[in-house]
Amino acid sequence: MLNIVLFGPPGAGKGTQSQKLIDKYNLIHLSTGDLLRSEIAAGTVLGLEAKKLMDAGLLVPDEVVIGMIESKVKTHRHAAGFIFDGFPRTVPQAQGLDKLLHENGTEISCMIALRVDDEELTKRLLLRGKTSGRPDDQNEALIRKRVQEYNTKTTPVADYYAGQGKYCAVDGIGDIEEIFKSLCQHIDALKEKQEEKK
Numbered sequence: 535m536l537n538i539v540l541f542g543p544p545g546a547g548k549g550t551q552s553q554k555l556i557d558k559y560n561l562i563h564l565s566t567g568d569l570l571r572s573e574i575a576a577g578t579v580l581g582l583e584a585k586k587l588m589d590a591g592l593l594v595p596d597e598v599v600i601g602m603i604e605s606k607v608k609t610h611r612h613a614a615g616f617i618f619d620g621f622p623r624t625v626p627q628a629q630g631l632d633k634l635l636h637e638n639g640t641e642i643s644c645m646i647a648l649r650v651d652d653e654e655l656t657k658r659l660l661l662r663g664k665t666s667g668r669p670d671d672q673n674e675a676l677i678r679k680r681v682q683e684y685n686t687k688t689t690p691v692a693d694y695y696a697g698q699g700k701y702c703a704v705d706g707i708g709d710i711e712e713i714f715k716s717l718c719q720h721i722d723a724l725k726e727k728q729e730e731k732k
């Protein structure tokens with residue numbers, strides 16, 4: 535399986551690039567943010583609890599997101615692979631994901647980070663907020679809180695995968711197609727290595 539963690543702060547372009555990658559490589563897109571928003575829209579207890587944290591720019595508890603991902607991975611166990619978008623966001627989530635994939639006979643192939651600076655992120659998110667309808671994109675203080683959560687709790691996840699020799703990064707500023715091309719170069723190299731191992 536080809537299992538990619540697409541990494542980067544809120545507004546880095548993970549959602550946009552994930553859509554393009556799933557089309558090209560026939561992967562399943564798993565975005566914990568999207569899954570949580572579906573729970574909110576469905577008015578579930580999980581959704582209502584998560585909404586309070588999301589509206590404050592804080593992370594939802596690890597067990598909640600790991601549980602959601604686990605059920606999706608099990609549903610799609612015969613897929614060509616997954617793109618994890620917005621997950622894992624903490625080291626315990628990354629450990630939980632490793633365990634879950636191992637139990638299902640697979641593993642993370644690579645984490646690819648999209649590098650974008652904080653000022654550009656705030657600009658992009660405020661712009662996205664005008665059309666996305668996401669309350670967490672419409673308030674600058676909340677955006678800064680989300681970026682701060684990312685900087686403190688999520689950046690260590692990159693070290694976690696670097697420690698496994700599975701980390702690489704591309705420049706996330708510039709033309710969408712150019713960024714996509716860089717991502718594809720990394721993924722194609724990865725696929726070639728996987729083929730050689732067979």
Ligand code: AMP
Nearest residue numbers: 544566567588592593594599620621623
């Ligand atoms: P996103 O759509 O990825 O920007 O996520 C929106 C919000 O959902 C985040 O600000 C968090 O409150 C919550 N969330 C999404 N994914 C996770 C995760 N993996 N761990 C904890 N909270 C998450």
